[in-house]
Amino acid sequence: xxxxxxxxxxxxxxxxxxxxxxxxxxxxxxxxxxxxxxxxxxxxxxxxxxxxxxxxxxxxxxxxxxxxxxxxxxxxxxxxxxxxxxxxxxxxxxxxxxxxxxxxxxxxxxxxxxxxxxxxxxxxxxxxxxxxxxxxxxxxxxxxxxxxxxxxxxxxxxxxxxxxxxxxxxxxxxxxxxxxxxxxxxxxxxxxxxxxxxxxxxxxxxxxxxxxxxxxxxxxxxxxxxxxxxxxxxxxxxxxxxxxxxxxxxxxxxxxxxxxxxxxxxxxxxxxxxxxxxxxxxxxxxxxxxxxxxxxxxxxxxxxxxxxxxxxxxxxxxxxxxxxxxxxxxxxxxxxxxxxxxxxxxxxxxxxxxxxxxxxxxxxxxxxxxxxxxxxxxxxxxxxxxxxxxxxxxxxxxxxxxxxxxxxxxxxxxxxxxxxxxxxxxxxxxxxxxxxxxxxxxxxxxxxxxxxxxxxxxxxxxxxxxxxxxxxxxxxxxxxxxxxxxxxxxxxxxxxxxxxxxxxxxxxxxxxxxxxxxxxxxxxxxxxxxxxxxxxxxxxxxxxxxxxxxxxxxxxxxxxxxxxxxxxxxxxxxxxxxxxxxxxxxxxxxxxxx
Amino acid sequence: xxxxxxxxxxxxxxxxxxxxxxxxxxxxxxxxxxxxxxxxxxxxxxxxxxxxxxxxxxxxxxxxxxxxxxxxxxxxxxxxxxxxxxxxxxxxxxxxxxxxxxxxxxxxxxxxxxxxxxxxxxxxxxxxxxxxxxxxxxxxxxxxxxxxxxxxxxxxxxxxxxxxxxxxxxxxxxxxxxxxxxxxxxxxxxxxxxxxxxxxxxxx
Numbered sequence: 176x177x178x179x180x181x182x183x184x185x186x187x188x189x190x191x192x193x194x195x196x197x198x199x200x201x202x203x204x205x206x207x208x209x210x211x212x213x214x215x216x217x218x219x220x221x222x223x224x225x226x227x228x229x230x231x232x233x234x235x236x237x238x239x240x241x242x243x244x245x246x247x248x249x250x251x252x253x254x255x256x257x258x259x260x261x262x263x264x265x266x267x268x269x270x271x272x273x274x275x276x277x278x279x280x281x282x283x284x285x286x287x288x289x290x291x292x293x294x295x296x297x298x299x300x301x302x303x304x305x306x307x308x309x310x311x312x313x314x315x316x317x318x319x320x321x322x323x324x325x326x327x328x329x330x331x332x333x334x335x336x337x338x339x340x341x342x343x344x345x346x347x348x349x350x351x352x353x354x355x356x357x358x359x360x361x362x363x364x365x366x367x368x369x370x371x372x373x374x375x376x377x378x379x380x381x382x383x384x385x386x387x388x389x390x391x392x393x394x395x396x397x398x399x400x401x402x403x404x405x406x407x408x409x410x411x412x413x414x415x416x417x418x419x420x421x422x423x424x425x426x427x428x429x430x431x432x433x434x435x436x437x438x439x440x441x442x443x444x445x446x447x448x449x450x451x452x453x454x455x456x457x458x459x460x461x462x463x464x465x466x467x468x469x470x471x472x473x474x475x476x477x478x479x480x481x482x483x484x485x486x487x488x489x490x491x492x493x494x495x496x497x498x499x500x501x502x503x504x505x506x507x508x509x510x511x512x513x514x515x516x517x518x519x520x521x522x523x524x525x526x527x528x529x530x531x532x533x534x535x536x537x538x539x540x541x542x543x544x545x546x547x548x549x550x551x552x553x554x555x556x557x558x559x560x561x562x563x564x565x566x567x568x569x570x571x572x573x574x575x576x577x578x579x580x581x582x583x584x585x586x587x588x589x590x591x592x593x594x595x596x597x598x599x600x601x602x603x604x605x606x607x608x609x610x611x612x613x614x615x616x617x618x619x620x621x622x623x624x625x626x627x628x629x630x631x632x633x634x635x636x637x638x639x640x641x642x643x644x645x646x647x648x649x650x651x652x653x654x655x656x657x658x659x660x661x662x663x664x665x666x667x668x669x670x671x672x673x674x675x676x677x678x679x680x681x682x683x684x685x686x687x688x689x690x691x692x693x694x695x696x697x698x699x700x701x702x703x704x705x706x707x708x709x710x711x712x713x714x715x716x717x718x719x720x721x722x723x724x725x726x727x728x729x730x731x732x733x734x735x736x737x738x739x740x741x742x743x744x745x746x747x748x749x750x751x752x753x754x755x756x757x758x759x760x761x762x763x764x765x766x767x768x769x
Numbered sequence: 770x771x772x773x774x775x776x777x778x779x780x781x782x783x784x785x786x787x788x789x790x791x792x793x794x795x796x797x798x799x800x801x802x803x804x805x806x807x808x809x810x811x812x813x814x815x816x817x818x819x820x821x822x823x824x825x826x827x828x829x830x831x832x833x834x835x836x837x838x839x840x841x842x843x844x845x846x847x848x849x850x851x852x853x854x855x856x857x858x859x860x861x862x863x864x865x866x867x868x869x870x871x872x873x874x875x876x877x878x879x880x881x882x883x884x885x886x887x888x889x890x891x892x893x894x895x896x897x898x899x900x901x902x903x904x905x906x907x908x909x910x911x912x913x914x915x916x917x918x919x920x921x922x923x924x925x926x927x928x929x930x931x932x933x934x935x936x937x938x939x940x941x942x943x944x945x946x947x948x949x950x951x952x953x954x955x956x957x958x959x960x961x962x963x964x965x966x967x968x969x970x971x972x973x
Contacts (some may be wrong), residue, residue, distance in 0.1 A: 371786040412903035431831030727780035
């Protein structure tokens with residue numbers, strides 16, 4: 176039976192009737208996106224404060240009463256898990272995925288708006304469960320964000336009773352929320368596109384979010400499976416992961432479980448998770464760079480292929496997180512090889528970003544600052560990844576600050592810079608107002624230089640052999656006083672960066688009322704989300720008629736065109752051209768045809 | 770290889786509407802079905818990872834094989850009948866007929882409920898003979914896998930009950946066709962998962 180394409184169906188929209196259905200129980204993807212984004216940023220602030228507390232302890236040991244070894248480990252664990260799962264995953268996919276997919280594919284809403292709403296509320300529930308662990312006896316778990324058994328469930332690890340249970344339950348609930356959202360994103364991209372919008376005409380943002388969602392749908396089950404089995408081990412006394420073990424002199428009831436099995440399952444989720452965060456970031460930054468360079472993205476097809484290749488490869492590299500757990504040398508060789516291979520499509524993307532800037536008509540707007548900053552931090556973080564991907568180099572460095580520096584550059588600073596680039600870039604569409612440009616640029620310089628001041632010295636600390644995960648370094652022969660001083664300097668930089676994020680919050684809240692009216696398309700962007708009849712777009716997005724797409728999303732600086740961009744919904748016949756006498760084809764070659 | 774062909778095109782070269790009414794790359798089916806197929810893939814990944822864990826855990830020395838309760842054969846039969854009845858309902862609704870539709874569709878669900886009741890009975894029997902969930906990894910996995918499967922079936926029964934109410938309330942076959950089709954697909958999937966799991970549990 177032939178189904179009417181979604182774009183031609185009169186989709187029933189649940190138009191809100193009251194304030195509650197409009198802003199609270201809303202089924203509008205844009206409101207849900209803001210709910211997702213607001214919750215993610217709020218919980219991210221908790222994680223940020225935890226990191227500052229940890230840094231204060233490391234920079235000025237024995238100066239503060241609020242931090243003891245237990246609370247230090249609890250802070251490490253909660254900081255890591257919140258940042259990776261509850262902030263980055265939720266903000267990129269739940270926030271930007273929700274806001275941008277329907278607008279960029281020319282749909283009125285997600286395919287299943289009710290499920291979308293449910294996804295947010297279940298996500299909120301998972302956040303509340305996680306936050307509740309701060310208030311239970313024993314506090315949140317301090318097992319490290321990897322939650323390795325058996326230590327996660329044993330006395331000696333803070334939060335080994337209620338904390339770990341709440342963490343695992345919260346993760347299970349999060350995965351349920353993600354699955355509901357993820358099925359929606361994938362189906363909307365596949366089935367909800369408007370007329371003329373082929374997959375290869377999609378902006379790279381949609382490609383990144385689309386492939387990352389598929390990765391999430393395949394990878395989160397591994398976390399689900401390990402979380403369920405660990406809940407059973409902790410609550411019901413099974414021995415899936417728990418080996419025979421003695422706790423404070425008393426043998427526990429567990430027998431014969433395999434902690435290594437947990438590690439494999441965890442990292443089978445954990446490594447794709449890196450790309451669940453990175454791929455949307457790659458997509459969003461591509462669109463920001465192209466728009467503000469007034470140039471089509473270099474190598475669009477290669478960018479799409481690279482996203483798909485990275486997505487596939489990300490499932491065969493997981494054990495490079497487990498070199499120090501021990502494995503057969505051939506396995507080590509295999510995982511080192513796949514890890515180095517994944518650098519190829521990733522490097523290809525970096526080259527293409529740089530080549531997009533090459534001879535572009537670059538406009539140094541605030542989003543562009545963050546996007547170019549991302550290229551720097553991502554190259555640094557990516558290159559140290561090549562070091563750590565090799566077994567023999569990883570072994571001595573694995574438990575040092577080198578690893579902390581590596582993953583914070585590649586997985587922390589880089590995606591966060593893209594988040595800011597994207598938040599500033601789409602802020603005018605979301606709110607209808609421009610932000611304060613000067614304040615945003617100041618925010619960039621504080622964040623960019625500040626994070627370098629934090630993480631560059633950490634590489635050096637790592638080479639010195641300063642171990643990570645330590646609550647205090649104490650006095651040892653191999654850690655010189657200079658390393659202690661460096662730690663103090665890093666802490667000061669971290670406090671500076673943390674505080675400077677206030678600039679962002681002041682800016683976005685101040686601009687809500689006081690920003691200049693943005694108009695529909697302030698950046699002169701070609702993709703569909705900027706062509707809505709209303710800004711901010713109203714429920715239903717497109718007025719009476721859905722858009723029709725006639726071209727790809729990157730027609731910038733097309734020679735002969737009247738403006739320096741042609742929007743995706745401009746028909747070929749209506750393409751505005753300048754008087755041919757003023758157009759010299761020898762000077763302006765169409766870039767795409769060269 | 771249309772996927773490869775699709776991602777090999779040069780989007781900057783061709784302007785104008787491509788693909789007529791339907792954008793290239795959409796599936797000629799209801800979005801609900803696309804989402805369900807994706808969900809089934811996700812559920813398959815979950816069950817596969819449990820299977821891998823089962824096989825790895827089985828290799829460790831403390832594994833004591835469980836003698837499988839005979840009742841599982843009866844339960845399997847109930848689930849097979851349930852699937853057959855739903856398939857029958859699907860065949861009826863495709864011809865847009867109504868005769869036997871209610872009995873086939875509702876019967877399918879009832880047999881699924883009987884299957885779950887049978888599984889619960891199995892769990893009670895196991896516990897009565899001292900095979901508690903934490904007795905041995907084999908028993909732990911038995912409870913875990915069968916419980917998870919039953920939970921999936923309960924999710925299906927929730928959708929089935931909503932569709933049944935619509936059917937009894939007099940919905941026309943064409944209005945309920947999609948629901949019946951999706952329920953049937955889901956039921957067949959859960960039958961295949963159960964058969965695979967039963968084969969694994971019975972042979973190890």
